[in-house]
Amino acid sequence: MPNYKVVLFTDSIHQSYMTSQKEAIKKALPDVSIELVDHTDSRLALFTTSQRVPCIMVLKDDARMDAKHAKLSHADATNWVTSYVS
Numbered sequence: 428m429p430n431y432k433v434v435l436f437t438d439s440i441h442q443s444y445m446t447s448q449k450e451a452i453k454k455a456l457p458d459v460s461i462e463l464v465d466h467t468d469s470r471l472a473l474f475t476t477s478q479r480v481p482c483i484m485v486l487k488d489d490a491r492m493d494a495k496h497a498k499l500s501h502a503d504a505t506n507w508v509t510s511y512v513s
Contacts, residue, residue, distance in 0.1 A: 429487050431512045432460040436471050436482040444498065445481055451501035452508055459512055485511045 437445040474491040
């Protein structure tokens with residue numbers, strides 16, 4: 428069975444919003460691993476050409492599936508992640 432992980436990249440400006448987003452995704456998808464990291468995390472540079480934040484990235488077995496560089500509503504973020512992990 429594949430191992431999915433959601434990584435939320437943020438900076439100090441978006442920290443509070445992305446923390447709330449993490450909680451919303453965790454509430455909707457309690458079995459999915461979720462990390463909140465800052466913009467200096469090496470995976471942002473490794474897996475994207477645009478190092479903009481906020482960024483939501485879905486990993487499958489530690490390989491990048493997709494990433495969104497946008498501030499999404501909690502419902503949109505949850506729906507987007509669900510489309511990959513379901």
